[in-house]
Amino acid sequence: MKNENMNTKDYIKRYFKRCITGPYSLLCGLSVTLRYFFNPKRIVTEQYPENKKTLKMHERFRGHLVMVEDENGENLCTACGMCERACPNASINVLATKNIAGKKVLGKYLYHFGSCTQCGLCVEACPFGAIKMGQGFEFADFSPEAFELVLNKKEGRG
Amino acid sequence: MSTNVLLPGFREAPLDEDFEEFYINMGPQHPSTHGALRLVLRLDGEKIIEVVPHLGYIHRGMEKQAEKLNYIQYIMMSDRQDYLTAIQNNLGVCLALEKGTKIGVPERAEYIRVILAELSRIASHLVFYACFGGDLGGQTVLLYGFKEREMIHDIFEEVTGSRLTTNFFRPGGSNKDIPDTFVPRVKALLKHLESALSDYDRLLTKNIAAMDRSVGVGVLSKEDAIAYGCSGPVLRASGVSYDVRKNDPYSIYASLDFKVPVFYNGDCYDRYLIRFEEMYESIKIIKQCIDKIPSGPYRSKEKPIFKLPNGSFYAATETAKGLYGTYVVSTGGNSPYRIHTRSPSFGNLAALNTMAKGQRLSDLVTILATIDPVIPEIDR
Numbered sequence: 388m389k390n391e392n393m394n395t396k397d398y399i400k401r402y403f404k405r406c407i408t409g410p411y412s413l414l415c416g417l418s419v420t421l422r423y424f425f426n427p428k429r430i431v432t433e434q435y436p437e438n439k440k441t442l443k444m445h446e447r448f449r450g451h452l453v454m455v456e457d458e459n460g461e462n463l464c465t466a467c468g469m470c471e472r473a474c475p476n477a478s479i480n481v482l483a484t485k486n487i488a489g490k491k492v493l494g495k496y497l498y499h500f501g502s503c504t505q506c507g508l509c510v511e512a513c514p515f516g517a518i519k520m521g522q523g524f525e526f527a528d529f530s531p532e533a534f535e536l537v538l539n540k541k542e543g544r545g
Numbered sequence: 546m547s548t549n550v551l552l553p554g555f556r557e558a559p560l561d562e563d564f565e566e567f568y569i570n571m572g573p574q575h576p577s578t579h580g581a582l583r584l585v586l587r588l589d590g591e592k593i594i595e596v597v598p599h600l601g602y603i604h605r606g607m608e609k610q611a612e613k614l615n616y617i618q619y620i621m622m623s624d625r626q627d628y629l630t631a632i633q634n635n636l637g638v639c640l641a642l643e644k645g646t647k648i649g650v651p652e653r654a655e656y657i658r659v660i661l662a663e664l665s666r667i668a669s670h671l672v673f674y675a676c677f678g679g680d681l682g683g684q685t686v687l688l689y690g691f692k693e694r695e696m697i698h699d700i701f702e703e704v705t706g707s708r709l710t711t712n713f714f715r716p717g718g719s720n721k722d723i724p725d726t727f728v729p730r731v732k733a734l735l736k737h738l739e740s741a742l743s744d745y746d747r748l749l750t751k752n753i754a755a756m757d758r759s760v761g762v763g764v765l766s767k768e769d770a771i772a773y774g775c776s777g778p779v780l781r782a783s784g785v786s787y788d789v790r791k792n793d794p795y796s797i798y799a800s801l802d803f804k805v806p807v808f809y810n811g812d813c814y815d816r817y818l819i820r821f822e823e824m825y826e827s828i829k830i831i832k833q834c835i836d837k838i839p840s841g842p843y844r845s846k847e848k849p850i851f852k853l854p855n856g857s858f859y860a861a862t863e864t865a866k867g868l869y870g871t872y873v874v875s876t877g878g879n880s881p882y883r884i885h886t887r888s889p890s891f892g893n894l895a896a897l898n899t900m901a902k903g904q905r906l907s908d909l910v911t912i913l914a915t916i917d918p919v920i921p922e923i924d925r
Contacts, residue, residue, distance in 0.1 A: 409753040419748045420685055431692055447706035447721065475618035506621040506712045511720065520706065 444522045449505045452479075452498050453521040454538045462539050463517035466493040473512035478503040484542070492542045500526065501534035554597040555587055566594060573602050577680045577910045580920030584897075584909075591906050596898045604924040611884040616642055616851050617715065619884060623871075624710035626888060627922040629669040632701070633662045633864040635714040640795055640860035641871040642716040645853040649845050654718035655797045656838045660731065661704065661713070662796075662862075663827040667738065668697040669865035670820045670827075673917045677817055678749055680914040681758055686749055693741050700730055716851060718844025731835055735828055742824060750821070759813035763900040763912035766811060773899070774892035777867025779916060782819045783811035789863035803830050813908075816915040823865075852879045866890050866917060886925060890918040 393401075423429050435442075444450070454462045466483035477499075484494030507520055518538075528534065572583040581602035587595040607626065611619045623634035636658055643650065650658075671694040678686020698708040704723055705713040713720050749755050765775070770783040780787055788805040790798040806822035808815035853875035861870040867889025874883040893916045900912050 405753065412751045412753045412756075416685075416748045416752050419744050422744075431695065445703045445706070447704070447724075448702060449706040473618070475614050475621050504621065504710065505707065506624075506710070507706060507720075508618065508621065508712075 444524070447520075448522055449507050449520040450523040451500055451505070451521050451526060451536075452503065452509065452518055452538065454496065454518055455516060456540070460540050462493070462541065463515045464493045464496060464539065465515060465517075466491060467514070469512045469514060470509035470518060473508045475506065475508065476502050476504060479509060486542060493539055494542065496538040498536045498538050499534065500536055501531060554585065554599075555595050565589070571909070577913060578920075579676065579913070579918060582918065582920050582923075584913075586906070586909070588906065593901050593904055593906060593909060596901045596909065598894055598897060600924055602924065603921055605921075607925045608884055608886065611881055613880065615880045616853065619881065620714065621710075621712045623886075624712055625921060626886065626925055627864060627866060627869070627890070627919045628709050629672055629919055630665045630864045630866065631709055632665045632705070632711045632713060633862060634869060635711060636662055636796075637860060637862040637864070637869045637871050639714045639716050640862060641858050641873050642851075642853065644860055645856065645858040645873065645875060646716060646851075648717040650717055650796075651842045651845055652797075652839050653841045654843050654845075656834050657719055657723055657843065658714060658796055659798065659801070660831050660834050660838075661701070663830045664697050664700065664731070666827045666865045667824050668694045669917075670824050671697075673820050673865075673914075674745060674749070674817075676917075677911075677914045678755070680910050681755055683749065683752075683755070686745075689745060689748065693738060696734055696737070700727070700734065703727070703730070715844065715847070717847060718842070720844075722843040723838075728835060728838065731831065735831060735835075738824075738828060742821070742828075746821065750818070756814065758908070758911055759817060759915070761810075762813045762904060762908045763915065764810065764812045765896055765900050769896060769899050770811065773896040775867070775896050776889050776892055777863065777865070778816055778819045778823065779867065779893045779896070781806065782808045782815040784809040789861050789868055793861060795860065795862060797834075801830055801833055813911050813915045820917075850879050852877065853881070861887075864889060866919065866922070867893060888922040888925065890916075890920075890922045894918050894923060 433442075454464065456462050464481075466481050468481045468483075471479045471481050479499075480495075480497040481493065482495040482497065483491050486492045505520065510518055510520055526534075566587060566589050569586050569588060570583060571586055572578040573581040578584065583599040583602065585597045585599060586593055587597075605625075607622050611622060614622070620635055620638050623638045624631040626634055671690045675687045675690025675694075678690065701711055702708050704727060705711040705720070765779070765783050767784045770780050770785060775783070776787070784807060786805055786807045789795070790803075791805050803826045806819050806826065808819050853873065855875060855877045857872065857874045859870060859872045861868055863869070868887065869889055870887035872885040872887070873881050876882045897912065897916060900916075901909050904912065
């Protein structure tokens with residue numbers, strides 16, 4: 388790294404100066420790594436697949452969409468379609484049907500997980516609190532059909 | 546290939562007959578281009594004559610897609626532009642939308658916005674620090690930088706529900722209120738960050754190998770920086786003191802006490818130092834805000850359907866990369882007629898050729914690292 392306008396004397400001077408400051412700067416850096424080496428408490432790595440049982444996501448974590456159900460498996464959805472309209476990438480199809488009394492109820496709640504970006508706008512839009520973002524993750528699968536989900540088990544309450 | 550034929554995009558005149566020049570591709574898949582960016586280099590031996598970036602590998606047509614979405618849905622799209630500072634992009638879009646509706650923002654929401662935006666700035670600069678070290682060959686630095694960034698993203702996950710694609714701010718405030726654990730966590734993080742940053746300073750800043758590879762490399766003059774539309778740390782490292790937070794303050798930045806660090810050499814080392822200074826300034830800003838978060842509503846009363854009046858609205862924010870502008874043209878409906886984004890990385894990348902001309906091939910990696918481009922933001 389010799390500059391063209393630097394004379395030989397200056398160059399040699401700089402060379403010997405750098406012989407001392409160079410290794411010193413490296414030792415400065417090494418002192419940091421050594422401190423971490425002898426201080427295992429500072430290490431923050433998680434042993435991921437092993438700690439899966441104790442791993443808890445934050446309450447607001449946005450995983451995949453799930454339906455809020457009570458103990459009988461009844462959902463709160465009225466098939467109003469607000470979530471379908473709020474979804475930016477058409478991941479939700481609410482298929483309404485009519486029950487025996489002739490009232491409009493939820494038939495099928497189709498959720499295309501493959502195109503979902505988990506933005507949470509559907510949960511914000513729902514006026515009844517019938518859906519929420521789940522805590523799950525690790526959804527990789529080999530077949531695209533695994534991402535075409537039907538969320539409701541029963542008809543909605545209407 | 547004959548030596549006197551120029552590939553498309555190159556402008557320098559062909560050199561003499563006996564001159565041995567050749568073209569190589571750097572990217573689209575290259576570890577130091579930080580994404581799918583293709584650089585075509587025209588080389589004379591190891592010396593760079595010209596660099597032409599080829600963009601568009603991850604173009605998703607966001608601005609066109611926005612015309613089909615409504616305004617609230619577009620906020621989700623801004624997460625996917627600069628994924629390192631998603632929350633600042635949310636803020637930029639929301640500020641533009643608020644200008645249109647004259648919607649007020651409660652004071653509590655302003656404080657939440659500033660704290661999260663500055664946390665995001667620190668996270669982004671830490672990624673720069675990590676990648677800068679990694680690109681120079683110091684893999685230790687790469688791991689250390691990401692450690693504190695994870696802690697910041699933990700806070701983001703607790704507050705917004707997602708680590709990167711936050712989708713948190715809305716016109717007139719934010720999506721949700723901050724949880725009770727937010728303030729103590731941020732305080733603990735700040736305490737930790739200060740010691741960690743001084744560690745990182747010692748790890749790399751005076752390191753002789755890092756200095757040799759960055760001091761005097763990739764010099765960008767003040768005039769060129771302005772001419773190319775550079776912004777953010779790249780502009781300020783060239784000696785121009787322009788920060789939207791100071792010069793055209795939004796949110797509550799006008800009432801906060803912070804400095805805008807400026808360096809004058811315009812080389813890679815200055816672009817590295819300035820980001821370190823900015824992290825300290827961000828910590829200072831968060832410290833001023835964290836104790837003063839007022840109680841009250843976190844969002845002003847929302848309308849069932851968000852609509853903008855007829856007209857066009859523009860708001861600029863200072864993200865970690867530079868000036869992020871959002872220009873919205875509305876015809877009065879609930880979805881935009883046109884949205885244009887002025888992304889900082891695009892302007893900064895434009896200056897790459899000027900910086901890299903006459904440098905060695907290995908210096909290009911350093912220069913590219915100090916520009917700190919995020920490719921999804923350039924392509925959109």
